[in-house]
Amino acid sequence: xxxxxxxxxxxxxxxxxxxxxxxxxxxxxxxxxxxxxxxxxxxxxxxxxxxxxxxxxxxxxxxxxxxxxxxxxxxxxxxxxxxxxxxxxxxxxxxxxxxxxxxxxxxxxxxxxxxxxxxxxxxxxxxxxxxxxxxxxxxxxxxxxxxxxxxxxxxxxxxxxxxxxxxxxxxxxxxxxxxxxxxxxxxxxxxxxxxxxxxxxxxxxxxxxxxxxxxxxxxxxxxxxxxxxxxxxxxxxxxxxxxxxxxxxxxxxxxxxxxxxxxxxxxxxxxxxxxxxxxxxxxxxxxxxxxxxxxxxxxxxxxxxxxxxxxxxx
Amino acid sequence: xxxxxxxxxxxxxxxxxxxxxxxxxxxxxxxxxxxxxxxxxxxxxxxxxxxxxxxxxxxxxxxxxxxxxxxxxxxxxxxxxxxxxxxxxxxxxxxxxxxxxxxxxxxxxxxxxxxxxxxxxxxxxxxxxxxxxxxxxxxxxxxxxxxxxxxxxxxxxxxxxxxxxxxxxxxxxxxxxxxxxxxxxxxxxxxxxxxxxxxxxxxxxxxxxxxxxxxxxxxxxxxxxxxxxxxxxxxxxxxxxxxxxxxxxxxxxxxxxxxxxxxxxxxxxxxxxxxxxxxxxxxxxxxxxxxxxxxxxxxxxxxxxxxxxxxxxx
DNA sequence: TCAATTTTTTGTCTAGGACAATTTGTGCAA
DNA sequence: TTGCACAAATTGTCCTAGACAAAAAATTGA
Numbered sequence: 204x205x206x207x208x209x210x211x212x213x214x215x216x217x218x219x220x221x222x223x224x225x226x227x228x229x230x231x232x233x234x235x236x237x238x239x240x241x242x243x244x245x246x247x248x249x250x251x252x253x254x255x256x257x258x259x260x261x262x263x264x265x266x267x268x269x270x271x272x273x274x275x276x277x278x279x280x281x282x283x284x285x286x287x288x289x290x291x292x293x294x295x296x297x298x299x300x301x302x303x304x305x306x307x308x309x310x311x312x313x314x315x316x317x318x319x320x321x322x323x324x325x326x327x328x329x330x331x332x333x334x335x336x337x338x339x340x341x342x343x344x345x346x347x348x349x350x351x352x353x354x355x356x357x358x359x360x361x362x363x364x365x366x367x368x369x370x371x372x373x374x375x376x377x378x379x380x381x382x383x384x385x386x387x388x389x390x391x392x393x394x395x396x397x398x399x400x401x402x403x404x405x406x407x408x409x410x411x412x413x414x415x416x417x418x419x420x421x422x423x424x425x426x427x428x429x430x431x432x433x434x435x436x437x438x439x440x441x442x443x444x445x446x447x448x449x450x451x452x453x454x455x456x457x458x459x460x461x462x463x464x465x466x467x468x469x470x471x472x473x474x475x476x477x478x479x480x481x482x483x484x485x486x487x488x489x490x491x492x493x494x495x496x497x498x499x500x501x502x503x504x505x506x507x508x509x510x511x512x513x514x515x516x517x
Numbered sequence: 518x519x520x521x522x523x524x525x526x527x528x529x530x531x532x533x534x535x536x537x538x539x540x541x542x543x544x545x546x547x548x549x550x551x552x553x554x555x556x557x558x559x560x561x562x563x564x565x566x567x568x569x570x571x572x573x574x575x576x577x578x579x580x581x582x583x584x585x586x587x588x589x590x591x592x593x594x595x596x597x598x599x600x601x602x603x604x605x606x607x608x609x610x611x612x613x614x615x616x617x618x619x620x621x622x623x624x625x626x627x628x629x630x631x632x633x634x635x636x637x638x639x640x641x642x643x644x645x646x647x648x649x650x651x652x653x654x655x656x657x658x659x660x661x662x663x664x665x666x667x668x669x670x671x672x673x674x675x676x677x678x679x680x681x682x683x684x685x686x687x688x689x690x691x692x693x694x695x696x697x698x699x700x701x702x703x704x705x706x707x708x709x710x711x712x713x714x715x716x717x718x719x720x721x722x723x724x725x726x727x728x729x730x731x732x733x734x735x736x737x738x739x740x741x742x743x744x745x746x747x748x749x750x751x752x753x754x755x756x757x758x759x760x761x762x763x764x765x766x767x768x769x770x771x772x773x774x775x776x777x778x779x780x781x782x783x784x785x786x787x788x789x790x791x792x793x794x795x796x797x798x799x800x801x802x803x804x805x806x807x808x809x810x811x812x813x814x815x816x817x818x819x820x821x822x823x824x825x826x827x828x829x830x831x
Numbered sequence: 832t833c834a835a836t837t838t839t840t841t842g843t844c845t846a847g848g849a850c851a852a853t854t855t856g857t858g859c860a861a
Numbered sequence: 862t863t864g865c866a867c868a869a870a871t872t873g874t875c876c877t878a879g880a881c882a883a884a885a886a887a888t889t890g891a
Contacts, residue, residue: 214844219709220739225844226874233847234872245881247844270854272871315750317732318696360746363706363734370735374688382632392677395533398712418631420677421684425534432674436629452853528875539875540843547878548841559850561875584885586840766884836889845880854871861864 211241211249221258222448228258237275253279260286266447286350304340305347312348312361317368324372333376334412337405338495341369345401346476349447366401373404383414387439387470387504392420392429394443394457402444402475409497410442426457430464438469440504445475455485462487472500525555525563535572536762542572551589567593574600580761600668618654619661626662626675631682638686647690648726651719652809655683659715660790663761680715687718697728701753701784701818706734706743708757708771716758716789723811724756740771744778752783754818759789769799776801786814 214225223231228248232238238258240248250258260282261274274282304327311320328336344365352362391407393399400422410417418436420429433441441461445454454477462471462485474491491500528539537545542562546552552572554562564572574596575588588596618641625634642650658679666676705721707713714736724731732750734743747755755775759768768791776785776799788805798804805814 224874227872229846230873245844270871271873315732315746321696358745359742360706360734360738363738363742364732364746367733367735371688371692374685375692378685378689378692382635392674418629418678419681420674421681424674424677428673431672432629538843541841543877544842559875584840585842832891834889834891836887838885838887840883840885842883843881846878847876849874849876851874852872854869856869857867859864859866861862 211251212255214240214248214250217250217255217258220255221262223258223262231271231275235272235275257282266450301340305344308344308365312357312365315361315364317364320364320368321371324368325375328372328376333380333408336376337373337408341373341401341405342494345369345405370400370404373401373408377404377408377411380411382416383411384416385414385505386416386508387501388416388418388437389440389442389472390418390420390429390433390436390438391442391444392424393422393445394429394454394461395423395425396453396457397445397449398422399444399446399448402446405494406442406444406474406497409494410501413498413501415501426461426464429461433465433469439508440470440472441465442472442474445473445477447476449477451477458488459485470504525565526569528554528562528564531564531569531572534569535576537572537576545585545589549586549589571596580764597668615654619658622658622679626671626679629675629678631678634678634682635685638682639689642686642690647694647722650690651687651722655687655715655719656808659683659719684714684718687715687722691718691722691725694725696730697725698730699728699819700730700822701815702730702732702751703754703756703786704732704734704743704747704750704752705756705758706738707736707759708743708768708775709737709739710767710771711759711763712736713758713760713762716760719808720756720758720788720811723808724815727812727815729815740775740778743775747779747783753822754784754786755779756786756788759787759791761790763791765791772802773799784818 212220214228217223217228218225228238232240238250238254240250240254243249257279260279261271264274264282264285265271269285274285277285307323308320311323327340331340348357348362348365351357352359389410391403391410393403403419403422407417407419418438420432424432429441432438443458443461458471458473465471467487471488472491473488474494474497476492478490479492489500491497526534528542531537531542532539542552546554552564552568554564554568557563571593574593575585578588578596578599579585583599588599591599621637622634625637641654645654662671662676662679665671666673703724705717705724707717717733717736721731721733732752734746738746743755746752757772757775772785772787779785781801785802786805787802788808788811790806792798792804793806803814805811
């Protein structure tokens with residue numbers, strides 16, 4: 204991509220694009236001397252596109268536990284190298300993924316071929332079935348696409364196109380399943396700040412194929428409202444999805460907050476890519492780092508809570 | 518709902534919940550004496566829930582052109598009255614909506630009956646067909662649900678449940694249509710900050726039934742990436758959806774920015790509920806405040822640009 | 832009545848200081 | 862070596878208070 208085409212960005216624009224707050228941007232400038240924005244006629248900061256690009260890269264690396272003091276001093280090349288080495292470490296994604304499926308998806312994405320992509324994903328769904336489609340294809344592919352974007356191998360718009368089509372396909376698959384009614388009764392959503400629907404949809408699909416009674420509230424439901432809805436609806440479990448985009452600290456805080464608002468009889472299951480890389484967890488919440496663990500968790504619940512009348516229904 | 522159950526909120530939390538920036542919150546306190554938060558042990562602001570509630574209401578009224586100086590001085594009752602009178606004025610939503618459809622949807626929503634809601638929406642879609650489903654049911658219903666939430670008649674979680682199910686249904690409907698290939702070639706998305714998918718999906722549906730060649734990038738694509746993708750993909754039109762949640766000023770700014778990045782040969786169509794209430798518009802962008810205008814706009818495009826080779830294809 | 836001007840309102844930026852929460856480093860005992 | 866307690870460094874977010882441009886409202890003149 205051509206950085207030269209980007210105009211200089213105001214501090215608000217940079218906050219939007221990188222997720223780093225204005226306060227943080229100013230503080231880094233004061234402490235580390237980076238970023239070092241230009242100034243406009245009113246002495247307000249103007250960030251050149253190369254600095255914005257570097258900030259975006261740093262922001263992604265921060266989520267992986269690296270510290271800003273080190274990162275701000277590094278060159279773009281060093282940062283990219285770090286991003287790639289971090290990606291390489293948990294390389295399950297790559298070798299789990301069927302290479303033919305992968306190559307075709309990538310080719311269609313690069314060509315912005317929506318109709319082709321749609322046909323391709325639909326065929327994969329029919330061939331694999333919903334569960335294998337999610338676990339063996341969608342999950343590792345999501346990972347790859349996210350990483351490829353952060354490395355600059357594909358454009359944001361292509362990542363968006365992928366997400367949109369995958370979401371569409373997952374909903375088609377979900378629409379074909381008759382609503383489940385078996386135990387436990389799960390209420391699915393994400394907490395504020397987590398706007399990725401794909402993780403939620405994949406979890407929904409995995410629950411649906413197990414016949415679980417499942418209600419999804421979509422993304423970004425405030426903790427108070429989750430608690431209220433779960434109580435009113437009589438849910439046994441609140442299922443939450445966390446992508447890597449969320450800061451672990453914020454996620455843990457919100458989880459602890461939600462836990463305190465829910466009665467102990469309602470379990471919390473926290474799933475998503477975030478937990479595969481984060482050590483910090485809290486008790487009284489079930490963490491599920493991979494979707495293939497879900498069947499076991501459901502089975503365990505049914506075993507231990509078999510006195511529940513709903514366990515026999517459906 | 519019981520405001521007493523909410524704990525006091527930090528300034529960050531209030532920013533998240535109301536959409537008012539920290540700077541704005543502090544400035545209002547300085548200028549108008551409202552909000553008047555408590556302070557914790559570190560002298561940091563703590564907003565009681567009633568003030569947060571009032572701020573949220575004010576924030577929504579601001580988007581309708583009212584000024585903060587007046588609003589901050591009013592009581593909660595006065596603000597609610599204002600919100601309702603504003604809702605009542607363009608009451609197309611209410612009387613356009615078939616009352617039986619409406620009542621049933623509401624009842625199922627109140628009961629958190631996902632399976633029932635799903636069946637109900639699916640039946641409506643089958644009966645009305647996709648186009649009428651969108652224009653006569655989904656659009657006015659969305660409005661009502663959004664307003665009902667801001668008036669406190671339904672919980673956020675119920676609004677979320679509705680949105681999720683409606684989205685699901687629209688995608689089912691879209692999945693049943695064979696991809697169009699007629700002119701113009703439209704690239705659909707929303708700008709950063711606009712995260713409502715429903716408007717985008719409704720537009721997508723209305724375009725699809727006209728046989729338009731249509732690629733959706735989902736929500737929140739940065740302007741630079743839209744421009745790049747539109748050029749690479751060879752789009753004739755960039756279609757953008759704007760909900761009322763977005764501030765008009767920000768929307769106009771971003772539109773102007775996008776316009777400057779796109780060649781004149783690519784049109785911009787800006788749709789969504791935002792434009793029904795906002796006077797300010799800019800040239801070189803086509804504003805579409807209601808979905809039922811879309812067929813005429815498409816026909817007009819086909820008429821005027823019939824020299825385009827794509828117009829004959831498909 | 833409409834357009835051009837002035838005044839008021841309003842949001843966002845600036846600077847630098849403070850401090851709590853987290854992470855890292857160190858010393859010491861098992 | 863490992864585990865644990867404590868000290869030091871790091872880091873994000875909050876604070877105050879001033880400035881100013883952009884937008885809206887009010888006023889003026891044709």
